[in-house]
Amino acid sequence: MDIFTLAIWIGTLIFLGISFFKDKVRTKQALKMAFGMGKGMVASILSIIFAIGLILTLLPPTEIAGFVSKQSVLLATFVAALFGTITLVPAFIAFPLVGTLVNAGVGIIPSVAFLTTLTMVGVVTFPLEKKEFGVKFTAVRNGLSFLFAIIIALVMGVII
Amino acid sequence: MTILKKIKENLFLVAVALAYIILFFIKPSLGIESVKNSGYYIKEMLMIMPVIFILTALLDMWIPKEKIMRYLGKDAGAKGIFLSFVVGSISAGPIYAAFPMCVMLHKKGASIRNIVIILSSWAVIKVPMLLNEAKFLGPKFMVIRWVLTVIAIIIFSWISAKLIKDKDLPGEVLAQPGLHINRDACMGCTLCVKNYPALFEMQGKKAVIKTYEPESLDIEMLQDTIKACPVHAIEYSDE
Numbered sequence: 001m002d003i004f005t006l007a008i009w010i011g012t013l014i015f016l017g018i019s020f021f022k023d024k025v026r027t028k029q030a031l032k033m034a035f036g037m038g039k040g041m042v043a044s045i046l047s048i049i050f051a052i053g054l055i056l057t058l059l060p061p062t063e064i065a066g067f068v069s070k071q072s073v074l075l076a077t078f079v080a081a082l083f084g085t086i087t088l089v090p091a092f093i094a095f096p097l098v099g100t101l102v103n104a105g106v107g108i109i110p111s112v113a114f115l116t117t118l119t120m121v122g123v124v125t126f127p128l129e130k131k132e133f134g135v136k137f138t139a140v141r142n143g144l145s146f147l148f149a150i151i152i153a154l155v156m157g158v159i160i
Numbered sequence: 161m162t163i164l165k166k167i168k169e170n171l172f173l174v175a176v177a178l179a180y181i182i183l184f185f186i187k188p189s190l191g192i193e194s195v196k197n198s199g200y201y202i203k204e205m206l207m208i209m210p211v212i213f214i215l216t217a218l219l220d221m222w223i224p225k226e227k228i229m230r231y232l233g234k235d236a237g238a239k240g241i242f243l244s245f246v247v248g249s250i251s252a253g254p255i256y257a258a259f260p261m262c263v264m265l266h267k268k269g270a271s272i273r274n275i276v277i278i279l280s281s282w283a284v285i286k287v288p289m290l291l292n293e294a295k296f297l298g299p300k301f302m303v304i305r306w307v308l309t310v311i312a313i314i315i316f317s318w319i320s321a322k323l324i325k326d327k328d329l330p331g332e333v334l335a336q337p338g339l340h341i342n343r344d345a346c347m348g349c350t351l352c353v354k355n356y357p358a359l360f361e362m363q364g365k366k367a368v369i370k371t372y373e374p375e376s377l378d379i380e381m382l383q384d385t386i387k388a389c390p391v392h393a394i395e396y397s398d399e
Binding site for chain 1: 170171172173176179180183190193194195196197198199201202205207208209210211212213214216218219220222244250251252253254255256259260262263272276279280283284286287288289293295296297299300304305308309312313315316319320323324327328329330347349351368384386387388389390391
């Protein structure tokens with residue numbers, strides 16, 4: 001558990017303690033509500049997780065990296081951004097992977113495009129986001145994030 | 161019919177389950193590997209989601225609507241944008257962990273722009289991630305990418321707010337007199353039925369309101385029930 005997750009746990013537990021001390025009934029309501037929220041989301045979250053597991057097996061990141069390193073910058077950027085879109089990779093895998101990419105001479109632009117879409121745009125999280133925020137919000141947010149991921153990558157390619 | 165409806169509501173879940181079944185038939189070894197690969201994410205979820213749900217519910221209970229509106233609403237301006245970046249950056253967990261928190265904030269008056277900022281910064285500019293990035297790609301790379309990402313989020317959150325209206329999000333019902341349940345938002349947790357069995361009942365997987373006499377309503381019990389609903393699907397106004 002990283003220090004931030006731990007801090008959120010400790011902060012929330014203190015908050016919960018104060019809340020319980022101030023108003024038992026409301027705190028119980030809040031806990032019931034939290035449980036209700038969890039129940040409402042658990043099926044969607046599990047499908048996201050198992051979809052990621054499947055994608056990582058069928059399209060291993062190392063193979064994608066190998067493929068990307070052989071392409072032209074433009075195609076590599078697009079493929080890298082697209083791959084970042086369909087999956088979610090934990091940071092401790094993503095950064096070493098991108099580090100290897102850059103060291104192998106892939107270039108900054110595809111690597112940055114990959115990093116940004118990886119976390120911000122999600123095909124697997126789309127159904128859940130749609131359920132919570134509606135189709136329009138989800139489409140606009142993911143679309144713009146993808147577009148700006150490419151823009152960020154191009155600008156970085158110019159600066160560095 | 162109900163089975164068909166259930167499948168339609170959980171299309172993604174059904175698709176994933178089918179993919180696994182097919183994979184286990186064609187190549188069991190790949191199926192096992194997929195399950196193993198999912199293991200890390202399950203651990204990650206169990207570490208963060210329970211606390212996010214509790215925190216969201218507590219904030220919902222204790223922070224009044226006016227405060228959220230003042231600090232994260234449409235008129236919060238630069239202060240609201242800054243605060244949204246802070247909330248997103250000090251968070252933990254994957255982007256879907258931000259969903260329940262953002263839904264709650266939006267229902268209490270946070271603007272679309274600030275919600276987009278929280279979601280995006282929750283995804284990309286977390287502090288532990290930045291340290292990791294500096295380690296593997298160098299501090300210069302990290303700082304430039306971070307600055308560009310913040311600028312990009314400021315721009316596209318503004319565009320999002322122009323394109324998306326509050327009514328595009330589910331759970332926004334026009335305030336009509338009387339008692340309403342937003343059936344799209346209701347997820348069948350049965351809390352309202354437990355809290356006020358004389359007024360609510362379950363019909364299939366959704367809660368419905370029984371026929372009632374306006375004079376016989378126990379307003380206090382009703383208000384408690386409304387507050388307890390995890391998705392704020394119940395609305396009441398007495399005018």
